[in-house]
């Protein structure tokens with residue numbers, strides 16, 4: 428089929444390249460010239476394993492990019508993969524979605540055939556029906572359910588494994604309100620369902636699809652926070668939290684995934700999505716106490732880590748290495764990285780900070796242009812008084828003699844990744 432994807436960031440680029448690989452003709456529409464040029468030159472604009480190869484293979488053939496919304500006119504369906512960040516109060520900021528819906532509507536005014544518009548972005552329940560659909564109607568002069576249909580297809584991919592997650596999903600959720608829309612979605616997803624070995628396809632309403640996405644993320648974020656709460660209790664008793672969490676993960680009802688205790692969850696999704704659904708629930712008069720507690724536990728973990736450092740010394744004038752800048756291994760994304768909170772606090776305390784990350788240095792430089800950046804973990808440790816390990820990159824597990832180059836050998840491990848050894852003042856956060 429002919430597909431258009433509006434927004435070409437982590438999700439838009441990944442799904443465009445994957446849909447092209449699955450046999451569709453895909454055009455990405457983005458307002459960012461640099462992203463469009465990069466895609467048309469056959470280069471992925473973001474770092475994701477396997478994405479470069481897909482973009483290189485399909486660019487100029489089944490995959491192209493443009494800043495011109497008119498490209499939508501040659502397609503059967505449009506996915507909206509726009510950012511849905513937080514307002515200051517945590518509620519969802521729909522400005523990019525609204526702008527794109529209006530531009531899409533103006534374009535669709537020129538289309539004679541029916542069209543399907545699918546919300547891919549994470550949006551609070553009722554957004555597609557009450558905000559997106561009406562905007563497109565207003566700008567196009569057309570009517571939902573007649574000249575065009577709306578649908579919602581939440582995305583569950585993780586950064587760092589985006590291509591693999593999209594191509595091998597645990598489930599595909601299709602929210603629609605007409606048979607015609609379900610039929611078109613079936614056609615779009617048929618090649619993925621076949622390649623992925625028949626994963627469950629959940630057909631549901633549009634608002635249910637929107638809520639499934641929040642429920643999924645809220646559950647996973649809360650699971651990590653519960654693991655952190657339990658690990659903090661373990662620490663009070665001198666009990667090894669890893670052994671405890673590994674053991675409870677063996678219970679099939681609990682499962683071992685997302686029990687990794689430590690510095691907590693960051694990234695572009697869990698923080699904003701928990702905040703958005705909490706704000707949306709409050710706006711309807713419900714206080715989500717458990718979810719708020721999960722957020723509170725998460726906010727405390729970086730503070731606990733800094734306390735462990737300050738138990739050793741006042742950071743003022745000390746050189747502190749922050750190892751790992753991305754919000755998790757396998758990505759260059761630093762959005763809501765725990766490292767940002769650590770660095771902010773260290774700078775406020777008057778420390779001299781050196782950061783290191785295998786791929787995220789340039790993105791972190793945009794936040795902190797004035798700290799030092801090392802080109803290797805070994806370099807970051809030279810003459811450092813302390814090292815704070817913020818991300819569980821595999822290479823940190825192999826660090827050993829490199830610690831000997833530190834001035835004071837204080838290592839606070841936020842991810843239980845460094846191998847304990849003699850000669851270090853090592854403490855794990857959990």
Ligand SMILES: NC(=O)c1ccc[n+]([C@@H]2O[C@H](COP(=O)([O-])OP(=O)(O)OC[C@H]3O[C@@H](n4cnc5c(N)ncnc54)[C@H](O)[C@@H]3O)[C@@H](O)[C@H]2O)c1
Nearest residue numbers: 434435436437438457458459509510511523527548549582
């Ligand atoms: N990043 C993830 O791992 C992930 C996973 C699942 C769902 N999501 C959800 O998907 C959505 C997109 O997330 P993302 O991480 O890909 O965002 P992103 O910020 O990486 O990319 C968004 C893109 O949209 C473009 N854009 C902004 N306004 C536009 C407009 N009016 N017209 C055309 N393009 C425009 C931007 O230039 C950018 O390239 C969000 O709702 C997010 O919550 C993200």
Ligand SMILES: O=c1ccn([C@@H]2O[C@H](COP(=O)(O)OP(=O)(O)O[C@H]3O[C@H](CO)[C@@H](O)[C@H](O)[C@H]3O)[C@@H](O)[C@H]2O)c(=O)[nH]1
Nearest residue numbers: 582583584585586651685686687691692693694696754755
């Ligand atoms: O056991 C764990 C697992 C993860 N994390 C942290 O949790 C955050 C999120 O990790 P992960 O979920 O792997 O990455 P994301 O790319 O943010 O993916 C989440 O957010 C996406 C956007 O909504 C969803 O599509 C995915 O399903 C959901 O896993 C990171 O800071 C991790 O370090 C832990 O602390 N412990």
